[in-house]
Amino acid sequence: MWNDAIPDPAAQQEIKRKAIIRAAAQAFSRQGSHSVTLENVAERLGVSKAALYRYIPNKHALILACQDEALEIAAQAMERASAEQSTGLAKIRRSLQLYLLDTMEQLGVPALILEDNALRGDDALRILQKRDIYEKQMRALVIEGHADGSILPVEPKMAVFMVLGAIHWVAKWYRPDGSWSPEMVADTIAALATRALDPTPAATLAVSFPLDHAKEDLHAI
């Protein structure tokens, strides 16, 4: 019908669900999950609260959906990176860079920091298990990097916590309306964080980034 120019009902429902998650992720990211109401999210979307309720029954479900989506993006980034023919370190770098880019594109925020205590019940358990699987896959890549020589001797959990901290923290400081593009941020942060694990890294970063900011900083101090 209509040469498939109009999405079918199931596709439309999925588009609406994604729009809700995107609006919620941005609101949670800016105001904290506790300060955001379903009304706020409905307003951002220009729909009634009743319309929103058809897709998301309450705020707990909304928080879960956001966590789920962010973890799904992480899992897909991990899968794509792991399939590449490269070292353990290169796979980690690629997965982090993809995660930042894809969360910025799909959720409108780089990464997502939500308070774990906002989660309850079986759904919460499922989210935590998903996160554990992701972190285990990342640690497996550290161990792969130990074996192929791309990663220096370092406790794998510690290495993973360090790089994930650098990545998740982007949610705290990145401003989409600033002068740094998503690509610049994703490339530089992923390159810097993984460089920490490289036994013999190159003396310069293989990412292009204007260094003029350094002069501005000097004046500002």
Place this chain on the structure above:
Amino acid sequence: MWNDAIPDPAAQQEIKRKAIIRAAAQAFSRQGSHSVTLENVAERLGVSKAALYRYIPNKHALILACQDEALEIAAQAMERASAEQSTGLAKIRRSLQLYLLDTMEQLGVPALILEDNALRGDDALRILQKRDIYEKQMRALVIEGHADGSILPVEPKMAVFMVLGAIHWVAKWYRPDGSWSPEMVADTIAALATRALDPTPAATLAVSFPLDHAKEDLHAI
């Protein structure tokens, strides 16, 4: 009096204030600032809510006091590290390591992640200014490291955000009752994060850390 074995009233008041901040920091860190009440903090301290009110009038004041204390620890770590005769990079590493150790010792939590939106009014502005000063000092050390050759060419803000992410994230994963000592964590995370900025780092970490965990990880996957 009493050979100074008993703290004078002013000192006692300061001891109590610190105990409140410590209990609150731990509660906020575990449950999120929104889920914690003044009653919870009073219970943790084994005092009445009325006794607590004498020092802290409301939760907003408690959140501010915690932020203030964490930033004070950061400022002191920065001051001590900056006074050392070393490179820009070594000063950054030392300041981060001291920050982690001192927050763990004084607040009972490594670093402190609080939602900025929990802050309001002039006090909030003062906190944000304090944080800005700290980050500017850190960027100045990056620029010092550019000049003395200890830090590779990298946008200073980006470099600072990356290392601070690795440091603050410790609050999300460190368990005081686990097998990793505060020193192991502070040394390793500070060494790893700053290694990312070193143009020619050593091929191994100069911190001692049992690598047996790696084997456990392999089995767990």
